[in-house]
Amino acid sequence: xQEYLILKLESPLQSxxxxxxxxxxxxxxxPSRSGLLGLFAAALGIDRDDAINQDxxxxxxxxxxxxxxxxxxxxxxxxxxxxxxxxxxxxxxxSQKHTIETWRxxxxxxxxxxxxxxxxxxxISIKELIEAIKKPVFxxxxxxxxxxxxxxxxxxxxxxxNSVDALNQIAPQKGTIYSEDVENKSKIKLxxxxxxxxxxxxxTRMVYLHADKGD
Numbered sequence: 001x002q003e004y005l006i007l008k009l010e011s012p013l014q015s016x017x018x019x020x021x022x023x024x025x026x027x028x029x030x031p032s033r034s035g036l037l038g039l040f041a042a043a044l045g046i047d048r049d050d051a052i053n054q055d056x057x058x059x060x061x062x063x064x065x066x067x068x069x070x071x072x073x074x075x076x077x078x079x080x081x082x083x084x085x086x087x088x089x090x091x092x093x094x095s096q097k098h099t100i101e102t103w104r105x106x107x108x109x110x111x112x113x114x115x116x117x118x119x120x121x122x123x124i125s126i127k128e129l130i131e132a133i134k135k136p137v138f139x140x141x142x143x144x145x146x147x148x149x150x151x152x153x154x155x156x157x158x159x160x161x162n163s164v165d166a167l168n169q170i171a172p173q174k175g176t177i178y179s180e181d182v183e184n185k186s187k188i189k190l191x192x193x194x195x196x197x198x199x200x201x202x203x204t205r206m207v208y209l210h211a212d213k214g215d
Contacts, residue, residue, distance in 0.1 A: 004166035005126050006155040009112040015143035027105040030065045030178050032192040035143050045137030054196035060122040062180050064163035066113045069174035074110040078103050115163040164210050177210040184208040
């Protein structure tokens with residue numbers, strides 16, 4: 001049996017970046033690994049340029065996330081922006097002073113439940129993480145600073161054989177589970193594992209989909 005930290009991610013808006021560039025900033029259907037690690041880094045006070053502790057954080061935890069069913073179907077919102085000081089290689093810009101257009105996606109009224117566990121080589125314990133998310137060093141948000149939490153992240157601690165069983169103990173017990181540890185024929189490859197020593201670069205991982213009987 002394994003111990004799992006259960007987190008609830010709820011906000012009027014959430015945005016979990018998919019692989020993109022400056023123009024279109026799409027949101028994944030569920031919290032990315034890089035997004036959750038960023039959330040934990042903010043709670044623990046780990047800076048973006050602290051590659052050693054970023055790697056330590058990445059190696060410490062496994063994740064599974066459920067996109068919770070609710071009465072209101074979540075909807076996508078696209079927000080339009082103009083930006084100066086974009087990266088120079090964006091569409092062959094000659095100067096970073098040029099202004100570019102961007103479109104950023106958000107989920108409205110989405111709710112997620114996450115199961116988090118320590119890996120065999122964990123350098124940061126579940127206990128340390130719980131203390132940090134209850135008293136975070138930096139303000140927590142769900143993907144972007146404009147997405148504040150509407151409830152505390154911490155929900156409970158449960159024990160189970162795997163993360164899918166752990167999530168099935170927690171209401172609403174309906175919704176697709178995206179699991180790192182329970183294999184299934186339905187799977188997707190994601191490029192969302194941050195490489196701390198190479199900013200804005202990501203490695204791939206496999207995520208297995210488990211749909212409840214109502215899906």
